[in-house]
Amino acid sequence: MTQVLSVTSECAPLVKTGGLADVAGALPGALAAVGVTMRTLMPGYPAVLNALADARQVMDLGPMMGGDCAIVAGQAAGLDLLVLQAPHLFERDGSIYLGPDGRDWPDNPERFSALCQAAARIAEKGVEGWRPDIVHGHDWQAGLTGEYLRGRSDARFILTIHNIAFHGIAEAAKLARLGLDPARFHSDGFEFYGNISALKAGLMSADALTTVSPTYARELMTPEFGMGLDGVMRARRGVLSGILNGIDTDAWDPAAESHAVPYKNPKAKTKATAALREELELGEAEGPLCVVVSRLTGQKGLDLLLETLPHLLARGGQLALLGSGDAHLEGAFRHAAEVNPGVSVTIGYDEALSHRMIAGGEAILVPSRFEPCGLTQLYGLRYGTVPLVALTGGLADTVIDANPAALARGVATGIQFHPITADALQTAIDRLCDLHSDAESWTKLQRNGMAHPVGWDTSAAAYAALYDRTLGRT
Numbered sequence: 001m002t003q004v005l006s007v008t009s010e011c012a013p014l015v016k017t018g019g020l021a022d023v024a025g026a027l028p029g030a031l032a033a034v035g036v037t038m039r040t041l042m043p044g045y046p047a048v049l050n051a052l053a054d055a056r057q058v059m060d061l062g063p064m065m066g067g068d069c070a071i072v073a074g075q076a077a078g079l080d081l082l083v084l085q086a087p088h089l090f091e092r093d094g095s096i097y098l099g100p101d102g103r104d105w106p107d108n109p110e111r112f113s114a115l116c117q118a119a120a121r122i123a124e125k126g127v128e129g130w131r132p133d134i135v136h137g138h139d140w141q142a143g144l145t146g147e148y149l150r151g152r153s154d155a156r157f158i159l160t161i162h163n164i165a166f167h168g169i170a171e172a173a174k175l176a177r178l179g180l181d182p183a184r185f186h187s188d189g190f191e192f193y194g195n196i197s198a199l200k201a202g203l204m205s206a207d208a209l210t211t212v213s214p215t216y217a218r219e220l221m222t223p224e225f226g227m228g229l230d231g232v233m234r235a236r237r238g239v240l241s242g243i244l245n246g247i248d249t250d251a252w253d254p255a256a257e258s259h260a261v262p263y264k265n266p267k268a269k270t271k272a273t274a275a276l277r278e279e280l281e282l283g284e285a286e287g288p289l290c291v292v293v294s295r296l297t298g299q300k301g302l303d304l305l306l307e308t309l310p311h312l313l314a315r316g317g318q319l320a321l322l323g324s325g326d327a328h329l330e331g332a333f334r335h336a337a338e339v340n341p342g343v344s345v346t347i348g349y350d351e352a353l354s355h356r357m358i359a360g361g362e363a364i365l366v367p368s369r370f371e372p373c374g375l376t377q378l379y380g381l382r383y384g385t386v387p388l389v390a391l392t393g394g395l396a397d398t399v400i401d402a403n404p405a406a407l408a409r410g411v412a413t414g415i416q417f418h419p420i421t422a423d424a425l426q427t428a429i430d431r432l433c434d435l436h437s438d439a440e441s442w443t444k445l446q447r448n449g450m451a452h453p454v455g456w457d458t459s460a461a462a463y464a465a466l467y468d469r470t471l472g473r474t
């Protein structure tokens with residue numbers, strides 16, 4: 001049995017800011033089915049420590065970054081957790097990455113360096129007789145792990161890039177404090193324009209790199225999407241692969257919904273749509289009820305949606321949005337809801353409402369400028385909520401555009417648009433409204449989406465095969 005230590009800064013359902021948490025939470029269960037034992041190392045945020053059952057200290061790490069640290073093992077939400085207990089780093093108010101002022105915690109480099117050092121110690125010494133063959137880290141927060149493993153453990157290191165936009169930059173003056181080897185502070189190591197980049201450290205030191213869709217893997221090697229690391233990605237192309245995320249098909253099952261009206265087919269879905277309209281005080285409409293569940297940031301392209309919103313409304317459509325993020329986007333959407341009866345905007349993070357929106361929505365809009373994989377379009381497919389997406393990253397890999405050929409062959413599942421501009425989005429909205437008014441075509445799109453596999457089976461097998469290859473077994 002392959003033993004893997006997953007190293008993550010967030011993990012659903014315990015602590016989540018985005019899709020990374022969903023993936024970290026789902027992987028262990030999915031991999032168990034293909035013969036891989038995965039334990040998850042994550043920071044000891046209060047929400048994690050409070051959820052731990054059968055908690056026991058399994059390793060004393062001594063002082064790190066100004067306070068005593070230990071590894072506590074336990075179970076929570078069906079996960080086999082190893083938790084880095086470090087109150088001075090992780091037990092604080094505010095979000096897991098941002099302080100009350102909305103800016104990164106100034107000691108984020110120290111906080112996640114400690115996580116990576118803990119991973120290396122577990123790989124070196126093992127806990128309770130368990131030692132990983134592979135350390136599988138996620139994003140920059142796990143990026144330094146490869147540096148700390150060097151010379152200490154034979155465990156292989158794999159890094160998954162969920163979003164290359166976040167680099168985990170620290171000033172060079174922190175080299176000693178982070179326990180990094182100054183000899184590796186150069187352009188083939190973790191140096192990035194005079195600073196330390198935790199992500200680059202991982203990209204350079206990993207035995208294998210993955211990202212969360214095949215298209216994003218290709219995009220990462222281009223200046224447009226590489227965020228300054230495209231050269232590094234091109235240099236590392238030989239170890240890079242794209243493995244699509246799945247979704248938790250038990251938590252996201254329209255037939256077994258506990259948050260929304262459950263349904264098994266497009267006809268029965270209309271009850272969920274009616275319930276959502278009532279809840280959000282949206283009247284009846286000719287056009288589609290479009291939903292968005294998203295972080296409100298530039299990445300997500302929602303400024304393009306604001307530009308095309310009058311057109312959607314003119315076509316008889318409606319918009320229901322749930323999200324939070326940039327103040328100017330929050331304000332602009334709030335204003336749109338105030339002046340348009342066909343628009344409902346909920347600012348905040350609300351898991352239960354997100355289920356009702358995806359169940360009740362007729363279409364889900366994901367106009368992202370870049371999207372490593374994206375999860376909400378997968379929920380949309382499973383729920384017969386037709387995805388309208390930008391042609392990028394995982395959105396390109398998971399939706400089959402309703403072009404004439406795909407419609408004729410009966411395989412389309414949604415709508416894609418490119419280039420990622422307001423004009424192209426407007427044309428896509430027209431196509432959406434046209435299809436929506438043709439009941440037969442619309443139902444066919446919904447049924448195709450609902451039948452599209454969005455679970456973890458294929459991807460779990462791909463990760464297991466990657467682990468085998470990385471361990472030289474195949």
Ligand code: ADP
Pocket residue numbers: 017018019020022293294295322323324348349350351354373374375376
């Ligand atoms: P990203 O990781 O870039 O935020 P993804 O689509 O990969 O984007 O994952 C986002 C996840 O967060 C999805 O599970 C989505 O349903 C959830 N989500 C985003 N915003 C909200 C919100 N305001 N309320 C509830 N869930 C949200």
